[in-house]
Amino acid sequence: MSLSRTTSAFTVVFLALAPFAFGASKEIQELQRDVAMLQDQVRTLQRAQDEKFAAMMALVQQTLESVNRTNVAVGVMENKFNDAMKQQAQQVSQPVASVGQKLDQMSEDFRAVRESVLDMNTRMGKLDAKMADLQNLISTIQRPQPPPPGTTPSSGDIGATTQAPSGPPPGMSAGDTYTNAFKDYRAQKYDLALQEFTDYLKYFSKTELAPNAQYYIGDIYYHKGDYDNALQGFDAVLEQYSENRKTPDAHFMKGMSLRKMEKRDAAAREFRDVIAKYPDSEVAASAREQLKQMGLSAGTTSKRKRN
Numbered sequence: 001m002s003l004s005r006t007t008s009a010f011t012v013v014f015l016a017l018a019p020f021a022f023g024a025s026k027e028i029q030e031l032q033r034d035v036a037m038l039q040d041q042v043r044t045l046q047r048a049q050d051e052k053f054a055a056m057m058a059l060v061q062q063t064l065e066s067v068n069r070t071n072v073a074v075g076v077m078e079n080k081f082n083d084a085m086k087q088q089a090q091q092v093s094q095p096v097a098s099v100g101q102k103l104d105q106m107s108e109d110f111r112a113v114r115e116s117v118l119d120m121n122t123r124m125g126k127l128d129a130k131m132a133d134l135q136n137l138i139s140t141i142q143r144p145q146p147p148p149p150g151t152t153p154s155s156g157d158i159g160a161t162t163q164a165p166s167g168p169p170p171g172m173s174a175g176d177t178y179t180n181a182f183k184d185y186r187a188q189k190y191d192l193a194l195q196e197f198t199d200y201l202k203y204f205s206k207t208e209l210a211p212n213a214q215y216y217i218g219d220i221y222y223h224k225g226d227y228d229n230a231l232q233g234f235d236a237v238l239e240q241y242s243e244n245r246k247t248p249d250a251h252f253m254k255g256m257s258l259r260k261m262e263k264r265d266a267a268a269r270e271f272r273d274v275i276a277k278y279p280d281s282e283v284a285a286s287a288r289e290q291l292k293q294m295g296l297s298a299g300t301t302s303k304r305k306r307n
Contacts, residue, residue: 218233251270255287
C-alpha cells in the first residue's frame with residue numbers, strides 16, 4: 001500500500017515537471033541553432049578575409065614585379081644614355097681640342113706679329129733718332145766757324161757771322177737721350193726724367209718720338225701734383241704736333257688734369273671729346289668711367305673747346 005502511494009507521488013511530480021523540461025530543451029535547441037549560425041557567419045567572414053588577403057598579396061606581387069621591370073628598363077636606358085653621352089663627348093672633344101689648338105696657334109701668331117710690330121716701331125724710333133743725329137752733325141759741320149778771339153765783326157758783317165742755334169752737346173744722341181729719359185720715368189725718377197725729356201725736345205724736337213717726350217713731361221707734372229704745368233704739357237702735345245699715338249692719351253690726361261683742378265665742365269667736355277673721336281679705344285672706356293664717377297652721361301659734344 002505504501003509502495004503504490006510512492007509510485008503515484010513520483011508520477012504526479014513527473015507530470016508536474018514535464019512542461020518545464022520541454023521548455024528548457026527548446027531554448028537549448030534555439031541556442032545551439034544560433035551558435036551554428038554564428039559559426040557559419042564566422043567561417044563566411046574568414047573565407048572573405050582570406051580571399052581579400054590573397055587578392056591583396058597578388059596585387060602586391062604584381063606591383064613588385066612591375067617595379068622590378070621598371071628598374072631594369074631604367075637601368076638599360078641609363079646605360080644607353082651614358083654610352084651615348086660618352087660617344088657625344090668623344091665626338092665633340094676632338095673638334096674642341098682642334099679649335100683650342102688653332103686658337104693657341106693664332107694667339108702665338110698674333111703675339112709674334114705684335115712683337116714684330118713693336119720691334120719695328122723701336123727700330124723706326126732708333127732710325128729716326130739716328131737721322132736726327134746725322135742732321136745735327138751735318139748742321140754742325142756746315143755751321144760757320146766763330147771769329148778768332150779778339151776780333152769784332154763790323155756792322156755790315158753781323159748777318160754773316162751770327163751763329164745758328166747750337167746743336168746738342170758732343171756725344172749726345174737722340175736715341176740714348178730718349179732711352180735714358182724713359183728708363184728714369186719708369187723708375188719714377190721724375191726730376192731726372194723731366195730734365196732728360198726737356199733736353200730731348202730742346203735738341204731733337206723734329207723727331208718721331210718728340211710727341212712722346214712732350215706727353216711724358218705732362219705726365220711727370222701730373223704725378224708730381226703740379227696740374228697747371230701738366231695741363232700745359234698735354235696741351236703742347238695737342239697743339240704743337242699733328243695726330244700721333246699719344247694724342248688720345250693727351251686728351252684723356254688733359255681731362256684728368258682739369259678734373260684735379262676742379263674744372264668739372266671742362267673736364268667733362270674733354271672726356272666726351274675722347275669718346276667721340278676714339279669710341280672703340282681703351283682710353284675712351286677710361287673716359288666713360290670718369291664721367292660715370294662724376295655722375296654724368298657720356299654724351300658727345302659737337303665742337304671741341306679748350307681751356
